[in-house]
Amino acid sequence: MSTEIPKLRYSQIGKCASDIREEYNITDNKFELSKFIEWDLGIRVTPKKGLKYFLDLGALAAMEDYSSEQLYFEQPLEVDASLDHNLKIMFVDEDLYDSDNQNRIRFSMAHELGHYFLHKQIIIENQPNYKNFFLELKEEDHNMIERQADEFAGRFLVPKNLLQTELEKQLDILEQNKLSMNRISLGFVCDQIGKEFLVSAKVIEIRLKREGFWSDEDGLTL
Ligand SMILES: [Zn+2]
Numbered sequence: 001m002s003t004e005i006p007k008l009r010y011s012q013i014g015k016c017a018s019d020i021r022e023e024y025n026i027t028d029n030k031f032e033l034s035k036f037i038e039w040d041l042g043i044r045v046t047p048k049k050g051l052k053y054f055l056d057l058g059a060l061a062a063m064e065d066y067s068s069e070q071l072y073f074e075q076p077l078e079v080d081a082s083l084d085h086n087l088k089i090m091f092v093d094e095d096l097y098d099s100d101n102q103n104r105i106r107f108s109m110a111h112e113l114g115h116y117f118l119h120k121q122i123i124i125e126n127q128p129n130y131k132n133f134f135l136e137l138k139e140e141d142h143n144m145i146e147r148q149a150d151e152f153a154g155r156f157l158v159p160k161n162l163l164q165t166e167l168e169k170q171l172d173i174l175e176q177n178k179l180s181m182n183r184i185s186l187g188f189v190c191d192q193i194g195k196e197f198l199v200s201a202k203v204i205e206i207r208l209k210r211e212g213f214w215s216d217e218d219g220l221t222l
Helices: 010-023 033-040 057-063 094-098 103-118 120-125 130-136 139-157 160-176 183-197 201-210
Strands: 044-048 081-083 089-093
Touching: 010 103, 010 139, 033 044, 033 103, 044 094, 081 103, 089 094, 089 103, 094 103, 103 120, 103 139, 120 130, 130 139, 139 201, 160 183, 160 201, 183 201
Parallel strands: 044 089
Antiparallel strands: 081 089
């Protein structure tokens, strides 16, 4: 069976992310992502030491006393977070999960939610080896699926309206200091906004561009 890879527009991914926020009444910039995943979605967040370096998630499953038919993953794994094939467990790298800086794991977990919400059908159609299916895709399809999950993560963690509010606060601060937003202050602004959403400055820079608030050519376009 060949599975059709969905070609999703950014606006469709954005709508999916904002519908979920609305459905679960997520309004806080710093909402507790793990709680949402566990309590609302019923997915157990399970920290694993050295997940990033695990060569075989099958071996990981065996350690968890899973039955042999669940030893499904045969290729090297270099990830921060990973959904199991039943979509009931999200493994997360323990060091990243316990780190003081939550930016990276937060984005990685939201990326996995991107697969969960956008690619559920593909996952179900390719059980129990959906990860191998993902890995065996043509490079362009694989990249597309990963980009879609990243786009979901950015939009889910940093929605347009809340981003605009935080950007306006930063513009006020710049103005009070007789500064304006330019290529130099962009880094500072992204850093400050990132702290509000617990994501990196890079994620904010991409979100500002995607929503048309900033462009490399024209600067601030709000
Ligand atoms: Zn992915």
